[in-house]
Amino acid sequence: MDYLETTFVISAHRLDQLPTDELPEIAFAGRSNVGKSSLLNTLLNRKQLAKVSSRPGKTTGLNFFLVQQSLYFVDLPGYGYAKVGKEQRFSWGKLISAYLETRKQLAGVVVIMDLRHGVKQLDSELLHWLRRQSIPFLAVYTKADKLSGNERTRQAALLDAGHGISSADRVVFSSVNRLGRELLLEKIQKLGEGSRAS
Template sequence: MKIISAEFATSAVGLEKCPAGSRPEVALAGRSNVGKSSLLNALVNRKKLARTSNTPGRTQLINFFLINGDFYLVDLPGYGFAKVPARVKAGWGKMIEGYLAGREQLRGVVLLVDIRHAPTADDRRMYAWLKHYHIPAVVAATKADKLSRGRALQNLAVVRKTLALEKDDPLILFSALTGQGKEELWSVIGEWLKNIPDS
């Protein structure tokens, strides 16, 4: 996909604060520090559109980025190991679930997992939840540049088994550093975004 423009649009705490209109949305989900901001920046060829951090849990709101004036990439709060109070984590969980369950503009979800490690229990729950509610999903195994190709392929098999992916469920090896997997991921997202309606 040719990126003409990419800009931060707004942040939201819940459904009622999400942007109005009918522009389709593709959400990025994953545990804290899995590389969602880096993946988003790599997809749109911008180094600092989404703020990256070495501190897990920096993204605390639902952040909307308007791409080509046509659709939104939506960065969801990370789940898992963020060093934040339990009550805050619980609020994030409700925020994410409310968005995924109730957002009519949602066309699909990119679920990020770290290729260096087996998917966590939270990752398994998230993917099972997406499948249960028939939300299109693609799994992006990030940080591919950290492993040899042979080891990365071995770990992909672990990801596929752990998440119980079906044969046709998309699983893409991705590196924000090298751009590996970027075109494949845009191909999946492009299918979700076919026939973009007027906003």
């Protein structure tokens, strides 16, 4: 499936604003500035469907995109950006946690990490929490175009080891040269087919 027919539905700031149908949902999570919006735009073959900003912390709600009338991509607010006020960070945390814990339509979470960086504590905490909650996830290592092939392989192996991730459960990705796009779409489709709502 090539996700060309996509529409923005809602930016939800409360659980009672979430779509009421039963379509599976794939959530996209990551630290601020890891290239989440660029990844979504590359997956969907759009330039500005998900707004790309040089200012971290711009996404403040759960942004729902309806894809091919068959599933939702849910863009979650980035985490770990210090300049966002504590009250706002706390409310984001409550909203995201409640969504992830209670949403039966949630088929899985795509956890996005910058391939150039080492293991980050916030990413580790999220992955540990998802495992504890038995929520399926897929790791994506972005900005692969910034590294040579050997560096890419080495960094991916370091992140795999640091997070306890199998190479089969992650994708090395670049929104610049579209490396990993087809593989990621394939894995996302499998996540959607295994939805907890089914």
